[in-house]
Amino acid sequence: MNGAVSRQCEGLGPLSPIPHPLSPSSLDDLLRHPGLWRAREQGGAALQPGLPTGFASLDRCLPGAGWPLQGLVEILTDRNGIGELSLLMPVLARLCGGEHEDGWLAWISPPHQPYAPALAACGIDLRRVLVIRGQAAEWAMEQALRSGACSAVLGWAACRDRLSLRRLQLAAEQSRCLAVLFRRLRDGSEPSPAVLRIALDGDRDGLEVRILKSRGGHAMSVRLGWASFATRAIAQ
Amino acid sequence: MSLPGKHRVPPEVSPSPSPASGRSRLKPALGGGNRNGTDEPARSVAPAGELWLAIHLPNYILESLWQSAAAASEAAAGADTGHVVVVDPGRGGKVVCACGVTATAAGVAPGMALNSALALLPDARVLARDSRRERTLLETVAMMALDFTPRVNLDPPDGVLLEVRGSLRLFGGVRPLCARVGERLRARGLAPRIALTPTRLASLWFARSGIEVVLRRPEALAGRLAALPLACTRWPERSLRSLATMGVRAVGDCLRLPRDGFTRRFELQMRLDLDRALGHAPDPRAAFVPGERFAARRDLEPELADTARLQRACEPLLDELCAFLQTRGASVESLELRFLHRDAPPTRLRLRFAEPVMAVVRIAALLRERLARAEWPEPVRSVRLRSGPLSEARAQAGDLFAPDRRRASAVPQLVERLRARLGDEAVHGLCLVPEHRPEAAWEKEEIGDILLFQKTGKGECPLFPLFPGQRPVWLLAEPQRLDGEEQPHYQGALELEEGPERIESGWWDGRDVRRDYYVARTPAGARVWIFRERRTPGGWFLHGVFG
Numbered sequence: 001m002n003g004a005v006s007r008q009c010e011g012l013g014p015l016s017p018i019p020h021p022l023s024p025s026s027l028d029d030l031l032r033h034p035g036l037w038r039a040r041e042q043g044g045a046a047l048q049p050g051l052p053t054g055f056a057s058l059d060r061c062l063p064g065a066g067w068p069l070q071g072l073v074e075i076l077t078d079r080n081g082i083g084e085l086s087l088l089m090p091v092l093a094r095l096c097g098g099e100h101e102d103g104w105l106a107w108i109s110p111p112h113q114p115y116a117p118a119l120a121a122c123g124i125d126l127r128r129v130l131v132i133r134g135q136a137a138e139w140a141m142e143q144a145l146r147s148g149a150c151s152a153v154l155g156w157a158a159c160r161d162r163l164s165l166r167r168l169q170l171a172a173e174q175s176r177c178l179a180v181l182f183r184r185l186r187d188g189s190e191p192s193p194a195v196l197r198i199a200l201d202g203d204r205d206g207l208e209v210r211i212l213k214s215r216g217g218h219a220m221s222v223r224l225g226w227a228s229f230a231t232r233a234i235a236q
Numbered sequence: 237m238s239l240p241g242k243h244r245v246p247p248e249v250s251p252s253p254s255p256a257s258g259r260s261r262l263k264p265a266l267g268g269g270n271r272n273g274t275d276e277p278a279r280s281v282a283p284a285g286e287l288w289l290a291i292h293l294p295n296y297i298l299e300s301l302w303q304s305a306a307a308a309s310e311a312a313a314g315a316d317t318g319h320v321v322v323v324d325p326g327r328g329g330k331v332v333c334a335c336g337v338t339a340t341a342a343g344v345a346p347g348m349a350l351n352s353a354l355a356l357l358p359d360a361r362v363l364a365r366d367s368r369r370e371r372t373l374l375e376t377v378a379m380m381a382l383d384f385t386p387r388v389n390l391d392p393p394d395g396v397l398l399e400v401r402g403s404l405r406l407f408g409g410v411r412p413l414c415a416r417v418g419e420r421l422r423a424r425g426l427a428p429r430i431a432l433t434p435t436r437l438a439s440l441w442f443a444r445s446g447i448e449v450v451l452r453r454p455e456a457l458a459g460r461l462a463a464l465p466l467a468c469t470r471w472p473e474r475s476l477r478s479l480a481t482m483g484v485r486a487v488g489d490c491l492r493l494p495r496d497g498f499t500r501r502f503e504l505q506m507r508l509d510l511d512r513a514l515g516h517a518p519d520p521r522a523a524f525v526p527g528e529r530f531a532a533r534r535d536l537e538p539e540l541a542d543t544a545r546l547q548r549a550c551e552p553l554l555d556e557l558c559a560f561l562q563t564r565g566a567s568v569e570s571l572e573l574r575f576l577h578r579d580a581p582p583t584r585l586r587l588r589f590a591e592p593v594m595a596v597v598r599i600a601a602l603l604r605e606r607l608a609r610a611e612w613p614e615p616v617r618s619v620r621l622r623s624g625p626l627s628e629a630r631a632q633a634g635d636l637f638a639p640d641r642r643r644a645s646a647v648p649q650l651v652e653r654l655r656a657r658l659g660d661e662a663v664h665g666l667c668l669v670p671e672h673r674p675e676a677a678w679e680k681e682e683i684g685d686i687l688l689f690q691k692t693g694k695g696e697c698p699l700f701p702l703f704p705g706q707r708p709v710w711l712l713a714e715p716q717r718l719d720g721e722e723q724p725h726y727q728g729a730l731e732l733e734e735g736p737e738r739i740e741s742g743w744w745d746g747r748d749v750r751r752d753y754y755v756a757r758t759p760a761g762a763r764v765w766i767f768r769e770r771r772t773p774g775g776w777f778l779h780g781v782f783g
Binding site (some may be wrong): 061079080081082083084085086089104108109110113114115116117118119120121122126127129130131132133134135136139140141144147148149150201202203204205207 | 297440556650651653658659661664665667668673678679680681687706709710712713731757764765781782783
C-alpha cells in the first residue's frame with residue numbers, strides 16, 4: 001500500500017502541469033495533487049504512536065507499536081474469560097498513573113461486575129474507576145469520550161446501526177483516550193469505521209489475536225501463549 | 237462596663253423642665269465625656285471606624301402588601317394604592333394601622349376606627365395586615381443590602397442596618413453609597429429613610445426621625461442626636477410620658493440627666509440605649525443570615541406540555557436561583573422541581589449534582605436531560621423550584637504552570653449528565669473492603685466521595701495484604717450452579733488449574749461460607765473461578781471469570 005493510488009478519472013481533470021513525465025520534480029508535483037489519495041496518509045496527519053500493549057509480539061503487529069489513542073478499537077469475542085481483559089490490563093494500569101493521572105477509566109455496561117480486588121491486583125487505581133450501567137450504552141460511551149474526563153473508555157454495546165458506530169469513532173478520534181468497544185465475533189463481517197478491529201479466540205494453549213482491520217497496518221494474526229500472560233502477572 | 241457614677245451619692249433627677257446647660261454640675265450626666273464640663277470622660281467602646289447605615293421603612297405595612305399584590309398589576313396599583321386602608325386582623329380588625337396617600341388626605345390616620353375611616357373615605361379598599369409579608373419585605377431589603385456589605389442586621393419590624401465602612405471605596409464614598417442604596421430601594425417601590433452614623437442606634441434614630449444625615453465622626457454624635465425627639469427611641473410609652481412630664485422631650489434633654497438617677501428611675505434598657513447610641517457601650521446583634529434554601533414558583537399561562545417550552549419557562553427560576561446563590565457565595569448539590577398539573581398529582585424531578593454547583597449553565601444542561609426523560613400526565617400549570625441545602629462555594633484557583641486541569645472538572649459534569657439520563661444508581665465507583673469473602677471484598681463507592689478524597693488528598697486505598705490466590709476480573713452477582721458431581725462442567729468439562737483455596741466463615745453477619753475455590757479452564761480456553769460448596773448439599777459453583 002505504499003505506492004500512490006490515483007483516483008483520477010474523467011471528472012477530476014488533468015493532472016497538470018507535468019513538464020516531463022519522469023523528472024523528480026514532476027513526481028513531487030504529482031504527489032501534491034489534490035486528486036491523489038495515499039492510503040498511508042489517511043486521516044491527514046502522520047501516524048500517532050500508540051500506547052504499548054505490554055505484549056511485545058502484539059506491539060510489533062500494530063502500526064503505532066501499541067493501542068491507537070485516536071480512534072475506536074473494536075475487540076470481537078464471543079466468550080468472556082478468554083483473556084480479553086488481560087490483554088488490556090497492562091495498558092489500563094499504565095493509564096492510571098504518570099502523565100495520565102487525571103484520567104478516569106470508564107467501564108460502560110460491562111457484562112459482569114468488575115471485581116475491585118482483581119483490578120487493584122493488576123495495578124489499577126480504583127479511585128479512577130467509573131462503572132456505568134444502563135440501557136443507552138452507546139450514548140453513555142459517546143458522552144464519556146466527549147467529556148474529556150477519561151483516559152480509557154471500555155464499552156460493551158451491540159452497536160447495531162452504523163450511525164452510532166460512526167459517532168463513536170468520531171468521538172474517539174477527537175478525544176485523546178483509549179476507546180475500546182467489545183462486540184460479538186459475528187459483527188466482524190460488517191464494515192466498521194474503527195481504526196483497529198481485533199478478533200479474539202482462545203483455546204487451552206493460548207490466545208489467538210486476529211487483526212481484522214488496522215488503519216495504516218496490515219491484517220495479520222498473532223498468538224499469545226498463556227505463558228506470556230503469566231510472566232506479566234509475575235513481573236507485576 | 238463600669239458606670240462612671242456608681243459609687244457616688246445618688247443625686248436627685250432634676251425635675252426642672254430645662255436643665256441649664258451652662259450651669260456647672262458635679263454629677264456625671266448621661267452624655268458622658270462628650271459634653272463640656274464633665275470631669276469623667278467616657279471611653280468609646282464602639283469598634284473604631286464602624287459606619288452604620290440604617291434603612292427605615294416608614295410605610296412598611298402598606299409596602300409589604302403592595303410588593304406582592306402590585307407586582308402583577310402595576311398600572312392598576314398606581315391608581316389604587318392611595319385608597320388603601322390597612323387594619324390589623326390580630327386586634328379585631330377595627331382599627332386602622334396604615335393608610336394610603338389619598339386616604340391620608342381625606343383625613344384618615346393610623347389609630348382611627350375603621351368605621352370613622354370609611355365615613356371619611358367611602359370607597360376605601362380595606363386590606364388586612366400580614367405580618368409574614370412584612371417580615372418578607374424586611375428580608376428582601378436585607379437581601380438587597382447584602383449586595384453592599386456582608387454585615388447586615390435586621391431591626392424588626394421596619395429597619396435594616398448595614399455596616400458600610402469596608403464598602404466605601406468600592407462605591408465611591410459615603411454619599412454615593414447612600415444614594416445607591418436609596419435608588420435600589422426606590423426602584424422596588426419603597427420609600428426609605430436612610431441615615432449613616434458611627435453607631436447602629438444613632439443611625440436608626442435619625443432614620444426613624446426622618447433626618448437623613450451622614451455623620452462620620454463619633455464626636456459629633458451627641459451634638460446631633462440632642463435635637464431628636466424621644467419618640468424615635470421607641471422606649472415604653474409609660475417612660476416616655478413620665479419623661480415628658482419632666483420636660484424631657486428630646487434626646488439631648490435625656491443626655492443631660494444624671495446618669496445614676498436615670499438608671500434607677502427608668503428601665504435599664506433605656507440607659508443602655510443611650511450609651512449604645514453614643515458608642516459608649518457595645519451593641520451586639522445577631523447578623524442577618526439569609527435563608528437556608530431557595531424556593532420560588534412560576535405559574536404558567538397558558539399551560540405547557542412541551543418539553544422545550546417548559547425548559548424555557550424554568551430558566552427564569554434558575555436565573556433567580558443563581559442570583560440567590562451568588563449573593564450568599566453558596567452552591568447547591570440538589571434541586572427539586574415540582575410541576576403542578578390541573579388534576580394529576582404533581583410531577584417531581586430531583587436534580588443531583590456530583591459536586592456543588594452555582595453556574596446556571598450547568599444546572600440548565602442537567603435540567604434539559606431530565607426534562608427530556610420526564611413523562612407528563614397532563615399539561616403543567618405551575619413550576620416550583622426548591623433548592624437542597626446550601627454549601628459554601630469553593631472557587632477553583634487556576635494554576636498558571638500546572639498542566640491542563642480540564643479533566644478533573646469534567647468528571648462531575650459527565651457523572652451528572654449520565655445520572656440525569658440513566659438514573660442515580662447507574663454510575664458508581666469501586667473501593668476495596670478488607671474482607672476475606674470474595675463478594676464482600678468490594679463496594680460501590682459514591683463518585684462525589686471519590687472526588688472529595690482526591691481534592692483533600694485523604695482516603696487512600698486501605699492497605700491490606702492482597703489475596704494469596706488469583707482473583708477474577710469479572711465477579712458474578714450470584715454464584716451460578718454448575719453441572720457435574722466430581723468433574724464440574726461449564727461450556728464443557730473444566731480442567732482445574734490451581735487450588736484449592738479455602739475460604740470460610742462469616743458467622744458474624746449471617747452470611748457464613750465454606751468453600752474451596754479453584755481456577756479452572758474451559759475447553760475453549762476461558763479461565764473461570766469456581767468453588768465447591770463444602771456445606772451440604774455441596775456442588776460446584778461458578779463465581780467469577782478471568783477476563
